[in-house]
Amino acid sequence: MPPGAWPGRVALPAVPIRGAPDAVAQNSRRVEEKAVSGVSPDRAEVVFHAEGLTKIYPMGEVEVAALRGVDLDLYRGEFVVLLGPSGSGKSTLLNILGGLDAPTAGRVLCGGRDLVRAGEAELTEFRRHAVGFVFQFYNLIPSLTARENVAIVTDIARHPMTPEEALALVGLGERLDHFPAQLSGGEQQRVAIARAIAKRPEVLLCDEPTGALDSRTGVVVLEVLERINAELGTTTVVITHNADIARMAHRIIHLSDGRIGKIERNAERCPARELHW
Numbered sequence: 439m440p441p442g443a444w445p446g447r448v449a450l451p452a453v454p455i456r457g458a459p460d461a462v463a464q465n466s467r468r469v470e471e472k473a474v475s476g477v478s479p480d481r482a483e484v485v486f487h488a489e490g491l492t493k494i495y496p497m498g499e500v501e502v503a504a505l506r507g508v509d510l511d512l513y514r515g516e517f518v519v520l521l522g523p524s525g526s527g528k529s530t531l532l533n534i535l536g537g538l539d540a541p542t543a544g545r546v547l548c549g550g551r552d553l554v555r556a557g558e559a560e561l562t563e564f565r566r567h568a569v570g571f572v573f574q575f576y577n578l579i580p581s582l583t584a585r586e587n588v589a590i591v592t593d594i595a596r597h598p599m600t601p602e603e604a605l606a607l608v609g610l611g612e613r614l615d616h617f618p619a620q621l622s623g624g625e626q627q628r629v630a631i632a633r634a635i636a637k638r639p640e641v642l643l644c645d646e647p648t649g650a651l652d653s654r655t656g657v658v659v660l661e662v663l664e665r666i667n668a669e670l671g672t673t674t675v676v677i678t679h680n681a682d683i684a685r686m687a688h689r690i691i692h693l694s695d696g697r698i699g700k701i702e703r704n705a706e707r708c709p710a711r712e713l714h715w
């Protein structure tokens with residue numbers, strides 16, 4: 439792709455959950471793709487295009503290189519798992535994609551927006567309307583009910599669901615008036631997911647969403663993410679240390695020492711309910 443070119447939008451359906459293996463994949467369950475920007479496995483619509491991303495943190499005399507040249511495209515409707523050792527740059531990459539942090543060098547395009555050149559007002563607008571975040575710790579406001587925690591976001595969104603709809607989607611239609619302290623960890627995380635998706639974001643960015651949960655509760659949370667991805671078509675990125683979770687992804691991006699080591703595609707996805715760790 440020539441420098442400066444937006445990779446374009448070619449609409450093809452996202453890969454179905456039990457999709458037919460593509461031609462290259464027929465003899466193996468997981469296929470490695472080239473970790474090169476602009477190479478689209480199925481030519482689906484590009485949602486994020488990142489090019490040459492570096493992030494250097496100056497720490498006194500030394501510099502910490504959190505990202506060392508990441509090229510990446512994310513496609514509409516896909517479910518991506520981001521794997522890598524601690525310190526490999528996963529959160530740094532997610533925060534840059536979500537407009538929470540700026541790279542030291544490189545470009546990030548999302549739906550026609552240039553996130554690196556965007557001013558504060560445009561970035562605020564981007565974070566408010568286009569991105570949903572889910573973190574390991576749920577960050578709910580303790581003095582507000584589940585419904586009120588979600589309403590904080592729907593009150594300022596353009597075309598939101600109602601808090602009741604969002605909470606029903608995550609299976610908490612019966613817990614609307616519970617305070618966070620009256621909910622289990624998994625339920626609190628599902629409220630956080632309802633809050634993140636109620637504004638109907640283009641992309642849902644999740645940094646270790648099951649990191650604080652036992653495996654059974656983690657699976658319930660992953661089933662919710664799977665459902666949102668399938669029903670709303672929300673492009674979803676999940677950071678995890680848990681390689682088993684990679685089995686539910688369309689694609690797995692391996693980060694190592696600030697670089698993409700490899701990208702794999704699951705020939706057949708495993709439903710979240712069948713995961714265990």
Ligand SMILES: Nc1ncnc2c1ncn2[C@@H]1O[C@H](COP(=O)(O)OP(=O)(O)OP(=O)(O)O)[C@@H](O)[C@H]1O
Binds near residue numbers: 502522523525529
């Ligand atoms: N604000 C910061 N200031 C200085 N260094 C930072 C900062 N944030 C991250 N780093 C460094 O950048 C590198 C990548 O950090 P990052 O948080 O992206 O890793 P990670 O893959 O998310 O790790 P983990 O799995 O432990 O969450 C690490 O070496 C970290 O120490």
Ligand SMILES: [Mg+2]
Binds near residue numbers: 528529530645
């Ligand atoms: Mg992290």
